[in-house]
Amino acid sequence: MIFHASALSSYSAKVRVVLCVKGLDFEERAPAQGYRSPEYRAVVPMGTLPAIQIGDWVLSESEVINEYLEERYPAPAMLPQDPEQRARVRFLCRFHDLHLEPKVRALFGQVKPAHRNPETVLALRTDIEARLGQLAGWAQPQPFLLTPSISLADCGFLVTVPLAAAVLAACGQSLMLPTVLAHWLSVASAHPPVDRALAPWRAATQAWLSS
Numbered sequence: 001m002i003f004h005a006s007a008l009s010s011y012s013a014k015v016r017v018v019l020c021v022k023g024l025d026f027e028e029r030a031p032a033q034g035y036r037s038p039e040y041r042a043v044v045p046m047g048t049l050p051a052i053q054i055g056d057w058v059l060s061e062s063e064v065i066n067e068y069l070e071e072r073y074p075a076p077a078m079l080p081q082d083p084e085q086r087a088r089v090r091f092l093c094r095f096h097d098l099h100l101e102p103k104v105r106a107l108f109g110q111v112k113p114a115h116r117n118p119e120t121v122l123a124l125r126t127d128i129e130a131r132l133g134q135l136a137g138w139a140q141p142q143p144f145l146l147t148p149s150i151s152l153a154d155c156g157f158l159v160t161v162p163l164a165a166a167v168l169a170a171c172g173q174s175l176m177l178p179t180v181l182a183h184w185l186s187v188a189s190a191h192p193p194v195d196r197a198l199a200p201w202r203a204a205t206q207a208w209l210s211s
C-alpha cells in the first residue's frame with residue numbers, strides 16, 4: 001500500500017495513526033512536486049493529502065480511508081460493536097473534521113507576526129475552547145475518548161488538540177484544555193503506535209513553528 005502523505009499534514013497524521021495501530025505495511029510517499037502539481041493529480045485526482053493507493057486503486061479523504069482500513073483490516077477493531085456506540089464514534093470523527101480542525105487551520109495564517117491580527121487569534125481561541133468544551137462534555141475517557149482501546153474517534157483529536165495548543169502558543173496565546181481532555185491526551189499520546197505515528201508530524205510541526 002502506498003500512503004501519499006506529508007509529515008506536516010494533520011489529516012495524513014490522522015490516517016497514519018490507524019495504519020500504525022493496525023500494524024500495516026505501507027510505503028509513505030510525499031508528492032515530489034507538491035500536492036498541487038499535475039503530477040500528483042495524475043495519480044490522486046482529489047489533489048489532497050492523504051490518499052492511499054493499492055495498484056491502480058486510489059482513495060482520498062481521511063475519514064473514508066480510515067473507515068476503509070477498519071473494514072479491510074478489522075483487527076484490532078477501531079469501531080465498537082454496538083451500533084449506538086459506533087454512531088457516537090463517527091459523530092466525534094465528523095465533529096473533529098467539520099467543527100474543530102477548520103478553526104485550528106484558520107490560525108495558520110496568524111503564525112507570522114507580520115500577518116497576525118490579535119483579535120482574529122483571540123476569536124479563534126474562543127471558538128476552539130468552546131468546541132473543546134463540547135468535546136469534554138461528550139468524552140467518557142476509558143482511557144480513550146469513548147472506548148477502552150483506541151478508536152477512530154481519537155485519531156483526529158490526537159493531532160488537532162496538541163496542534164491548537166502549539167499554534168496558539170506561537171501566536172502568544174495559551175489554550176485552556178479541560179482536565180478530562182488533558183488526561184486523555186497524555187495517556188492516548190503515549191500509546192506506542194500513536195507515538196510512532198505522530199513522531200514525523202511532531203518534528204515537522206516543531207520545525208515549522210520555530211522557523
Ligand SMILES: N[C@@H](CCC(=O)N[C@@H](CS)C(=O)NCC(=O)O)C(=O)O
Nearest residue numbers: 009010011047048049050061062063
Ligand atoms: N477533507 C480532507 C482534507 C484533507 C486536507 O485538507 N489536506 C490538506 C493537507 S493537511 C491538503 O491536502 N490541502 C491541499 C488542498 O486542499 O488543496 C481529508 O479529510 O482528507
